[in-house]
Amino acid sequence: MMNRRPKKMLSVTVNPDALVPDYEAQDRGRKRFLNRKKNNETQTWDLINEGPIDVPPRAEYIKALKSGELIPANPWTQSFAR
Numbered sequence: 001m002m003n004r005r006p007k008k009m010l011s012v013t014v015n016p017d018a019l020v021p022d023y024e025a026q027d028r029g030r031k032r033f034l035n036r037k038k039n040n041e042t043q044t045w046d047l048i049n050e051g052p053i054d055v056p057p058r059a060e061y062i063k064a065l066k067s068g069e070l071i072p073a074n075p076w077t078q079s080f081a082r
Contacts, residue, residue, distance in 0.1 A: 009054035010061055010071040010080065016047055018069035023060050034070075 014020055014035040025032035035053055036045040052073035055061045057080065064070040065081040072078040 004017045007056060008076070010057050010065070010070075011052045011054055012020070012061070012065065012070040013050065013052050013073050014047070015069050015071055016050070017026060018064075020047055020064050020069050021060070023058055 012034075019036065020034045022032040022034050023069075024034050028076075033050050034055065037048050038048045055070075061070060062080050065072060065077070072081050
């Protein structure tokens with residue numbers, strides 16, 4: 001069995017005004033957004049918490065970093081936002 005190094009994750013905070021798709025969930029056929037939960041009463045996507053979350057360094061998330069939809073939470077992630 002090979003030892004695999006875990007992939008480094010981007011640490012980000014979601015801009016409260018943005019709905020950033022959860023691309024891993026979409027790959028599995030589910031409609032979700034990062035750090036959001038569906039409020040069935042109001043039919044909106046409410047922010048779960050304001051703290052940082054980890055996402056894989058996918059092109060879609062890097063694009064969201066550059067556009068300001070995701071806010072970098074550490075210097076390594078900041079390097080992708082340029």
